[in-house]
Amino acid sequence: MGNVPTKEDRGSIGSYDDAARRGGPVVNSLTVREILNPSATYRKKKYYKDKEGLKEQVTKDLIVSHEENVDGGFLAPYGVYTHNQDYATAIVRGLISERRISPFYLPLQDLDDDWTDEQLIKELDDLALHAPISGEIEETTILDPNSKHYQKHLQAQLFEKALLQKRIALQTEAQARYDREKKLAYGNGFRKENIPSRDLLLRLYKDATECPICFLFYPNNFNYTRCCVQPICSECFVQIKRLDPHPPHDEEEERNQNSGELVVPKDLISEPAICPFCAMPNFGITYTPPQDIKTGINGIPPCDYKRSTTKPSINTPGKDIGNDDSAVVETNDTLEVPVKKGARRHSLPSEHQSVISTDFIRPDWERKLNSARMKLARRSAAATAIHASSLLMDETGNGQVRSSRADSSADLEQKMIEQALRLSLLEEEERKSKQNIKS
Amino acid sequence: MAALSKRIIRETERLVSDPVPGITAMPHEDNLRYFDVTIEGADQSPYEGGLFKLELFLPEDYPMVAPKVRFLTKIYHPNIDRLGRICLDTLKKNWTPAIQIRTLLLSIQSLLTSPNPDDPLANDVAECWKKDEAGAIQTAKEWTAKYAKKE
Numbered sequence: 230m231g232n233v234p235t236k237e238d239r240g241s242i243g244s245y246d247d248a249a250r251r252g253g254p255v256v257n258s259l260t261v262r263e264i265l266n267p268s269a270t271y272r273k274k275k276y277y278k279d280k281e282g283l284k285e286q287v288t289k290d291l292i293v294s295h296e297e298n299v300d301g302g303f304l305a306p307y308g309v310y311t312h313n314q315d316y317a318t319a320i321v322r323g324l325i326s327e328r329r330i331s332p333f334y335l336p337l338q339d340l341d342d343d344w345t346d347e348q349l350i351k352e353l354d355d356l357a358l359h360a361p362i363s364g365e366i367e368e369t370t371i372l373d374p375n376s377k378h379y380q381k382h383l384q385a386q387l388f389e390k391a392l393l394q395k396r397i398a399l400q401t402e403a404q405a406r407y408d409r410e411k412k413l414a415y416g417n418g419f420r421k422e423n424i425p426s427r428d429l430l431l432r433l434y435k436d437a438t439e440c441p442i443c444f445l446f447y448p449n450n451f452n453y454t455r456c457c458v459q460p461i462c463s464e465c466f467v468q469i470k471r472l473d474p475h476p477p478h479d480e481e482e483e484r485n486q487n488s489g490e491l492v493v494p495k496d497l498i499s500e501p502a503i504c505p506f507c508a509m510p511n512f513g514i515t516y517t518p519p520q521d522i523k524t525g526i527n528g529i530p531p532c533d534y535k536r537s538t539t540k541p542s543i544n545t546p547g548k549d550i551g552n553d554d555s556a557v558v559e560t561n562d563t564l565e566v567p568v569k570k571g572a573r574r575h576s577l578p579s580e581h582q583s584v585i586s587t588d589f590i591r592p593d594w595e596r597k598l599n600s601a602r603m604k605l606a607r608r609s610a611a612a613t614a615i616h617a618s619s620l621l622m623d624e625t626g627n628g629q630v631r632s633s634r635a636d637s638s639a640d641l642e643q644k645m646i647e648q649a650l651r652l653s654l655l656e657e658e659e660r661k662s663k664q665n666i667k668s
Numbered sequence: 669m670a671a672l673s674k675r676i677i678r679e680t681e682r683l684v685s686d687p688v689p690g691i692t693a694m695p696h697e698d699n700l701r702y703f704d705v706t707i708e709g710a711d712q713s714p715y716e717g718g719l720f721k722l723e724l725f726l727p728e729d730y731p732m733v734a735p736k737v738r739f740l741t742k743i744y745h746p747n748i749d750r751l752g753r754i755c756l757d758t759l760k761k762n763w764t765p766a767i768q769i770r771t772l773l774l775s776i777q778s779l780l781t782s783p784n785p786d787d788p789l790a791n792d793v794a795e796c797w798k799k800d801e802a803g804a805i806q807t808a809k810e811w812t813a814k815y816a817k818k819e
Binding site (some may be wrong): 310311312313337338361441442443444445459465468469472503504505508643 | 671673674675678728729731732740760762764766774
């Protein structure tokens, strides 16, 4: 594969590795403006050269590395879900670094209130950075060597296999680095910057709470739904997306059936995801980072975190914050979620600047909709052509033609030319839109 | 097949240890994503006294996608077709990952109490239901007695 992106091709977040290795401060140069306009980021940074390049980059982005940590969590999911990892990893990594969504924390399967600190630390110590990755590739259709796309499909399959192997190798390496440093830090008392202090682990997991979707236990700084203020972990949040483009609701389908029409391509719709809890359209979340922790990217090394003597304030917008004055920390961050002291946060409109929507982390929904429409248009154009020509054939065959044979074959030719023109116009349009995405 | 998620394990435990009245759901021993389900027809409904068998399957990406559910027992209902497929928005576009197997089965149970002939899946049944509701209810009762008898 000649298209392996070099370090420079990578999103700016990649710079954390180098910075961490040099021991310097970690600067995340992905600006809010770039986050707010992700397509600009893609264009500006030439984030990927082609489809394969993008897939390789996504594969790397999905590796959990302990060097890339934010407030005791990570930039890539643990792997509770094996499907739908098709969110824009660069955007999510940026959002986590900016503390606009909760980092991906390692989940605890269970949590017992009776556990001592030692037991809890032991449980956390036993956690791997990532769930086991299955080396089996999903059953792919058996390729027909006579198909004209055989070579292309075969190559795609081989590429997927190689990618999966690479992913497993990279995650194994990341785990080995983590284990080595953990041993040096906890076993031999060395200072290992990216190994969280005991205080940090206890602060995070002592009051771990169950995510209502995956039922796993995470530190209490959850994302909250913008509408009904319900907690949701980042791993579940990045799973929620629009349904694939589909015909409008049944009633309209019925209407089309009655009038004998097929679904018109432009009728295909794609609606924003709904809130899993209250079914409100335009699902989105907000996040308030814990005020007493700022470790990892854009913060202090997680090994240096010490629990302050005052009780940590936990920012759960769904609960009373209490009379702790430090709960509202002065901040120049204009994106701060408005949580009034002692008040429950109200629902926020979807366009509020602190709300991260599911479309925001999957900005390709429009392209998907257009390509689904295009596909349907091509199919229905082909069907019309076949239909038209068979009608004409039928007429000539039955000998009930009013016009002469020459006329009808001219008609047929005319129709076929029109059809060919339509198809080539559609293809040209698609080519253009693809080019737009690439450039 | 990927390992069972914590969520599936917890939901199964609760379905078995703390079942919903009138509903049972038991996973197959050889495939814990495949459940045998029974739903009792509600009192005061045409399905009263019937015990309906269903099958429920949890796809790989459950709970991000809805379970696949189908009636195995023949039933006369405008929103359930001859193959046992169910027309219920909760199973389609209104599915959300916060809905659990238990809540889904409750919605199916309540669909039996309140058929909706204006959004039909079995067109012939829905027609009868609209034209002659008493007759349709009678047929539903007969089918219940014939096919959904409790053993």
